[in-house]
Amino acid sequence: GENVEQHPSTLSVQEGDSAVIKCTYSDSASNYFPWYKQELGKRPQLIIDIRSNVGEKKDQRIAVTLNKTAKHFSLHITETQPEDSAVYFCAALNYGGSQGNLIFGKGTKLSVKP
Amino acid sequence: DGGITQSPKYLFRKEGQNVTLSCEQNLNHDAMYWYRQDPGQGLRLIYYSQIVNDFQKGDIAEGYSVSREKKESFPLTVTSAQKNPTAFYLCASSIQSRQYFGPGTRLTVT
Numbered sequence: 634g635e636n637v638e639q640h641p642s643t644l645s646v647q648e649g650d651s652a653v654i655k656c657t658y659s660d661s662a663s664n665y666f667p668w669y670k671q672e673l674g675k676r677p678q679l680i681i682d683i684r685s686n687v688g689e690k691k692d693q694r695i696a697v698t699l700n701k702t703a704k705h706f707s708l709h710i711t712e713t714q715p716e717d718s719a720v721y722f723c724a725a726l727n728y729g730g731s732q733g734n735l736i737f738g739k740g741t742k743l744s745v746k747p
Numbered sequence: 748d749g750g751i752t753q754s755p756k757y758l759f760r761k762e763g764q765n766v767t768l769s770c771e772q773n774l775n776h777d778a779m780y781w782y783r784q785d786p787g788q789g790l791r792l793i794y795y796s797q798i799v800n801d802f803q804k805g806d807i808a809e810g811y812s813v814s815r816e817k818k819e820s821f822p823l824t825v826t827s828a829q830k831n832p833t834a835f836y837l838c839a840s841s842i843q844s845r846q847y848f849g850p851g852t853r854l855t856v857t
Contacts (some may be wrong), residue, residue: 665844676837676848677790722789728844734780734805735846739789 635660637725639738646713647746654741656723657705663725666699666706667735671720681708684728713745750774751849753838758854760832768823768852770838779821780839780846783807790837796821825854832856 636659646652658666667682683690683697683706690697694713699706710717720742724735751772760766770779781793792805796815810829815821821840825832833856838849 667845669848676850679845679847682845726844734792734795737790 635663635725635727635736637723637736637738639723639741641741642739643742643744645744645746648713648715650713652710652713652717652743652745654708654721654723654743655705656707656725656738657703658725658736659704660725660727661701661704662727665726665728666697667724667726668695668697668708669722669724671722671740673719677722710743713743715745715747718743718745751838751840751847753836753849753852755852756850758852760854760856762856763827764856765827766825766832766854766856768825768836768838768854770821770823770849771819772821772840772849773819774840774842774847775818776840776842776847777818778841779815780841781805781811781813781821781823782837782839784835784837784851793823793836825856 639656664685668680669677670680671677681692681695681697683699694711696709720740722740723738726735754769778797780795782790791807793811794813796802799818802813802815812824835851835853837851839846
């Protein structure tokens with residue numbers, strides 16, 4: 634089955650710097666890759682997602698890139714702000730396949746220092 | 748996200764008691780899920796349901812049970828057989844692969 638590895642587990646940056654979180658997946662049939670942000674004690678919130686028919690997607694300060702050949706995808710946050718501090722989870726899914734569940738990475742705790 | 752509700756927000760139970768966590772959605776989503784999250788940990792899938800009257804076990808189903816009698820509702824029962832039930836429980840629903848989470852229920856069993 635699918636396995637998703639996420640790195641790093643913790644990341645500390647200065648306000649205004651960029652942050653990059655990377656995930657690799659094992660199942661080449663996976664075709665949907667969302668990213669979630671979870672603030673302390675709150676629900677995970679979908680912040681951006683990408684499907685396998687595109688290589689990059691951007692939404693303001695957040696972007697996701699996908700390399701299907703290497704089976705990895707990354708979250709890029711530019712001009713980080715203290716409110717970006719949270720745990721970020723990546724996930725992968727073979728949408729339309731027999732396994733209909735998101736497989737999550739273990740999360741990255743991002744700290745943005747003012 | 749506002750269309751998925753979980754109640755209560757906090758729940759306290761004595762060991763040996765069964766407890767049922769509520770999850771309701773008004774988004775007309777077919778699929779619903781239950782996850783467990785322990786402190787500093789990721790999300791582990793307990794049960795999921797792709798359609799009414801059907802559900803499947805996830806990775807950690809032992810000690811839990813669910814029902815899916817209505818599209819809008821997917822309650823989770825934590826039974827006394829669950830050895831370490833204290834955790835944060837998250838319900839989710841999805842449409843066309845996009846999955847949205849409820850606010851969660853924090854269960855404490857003593």
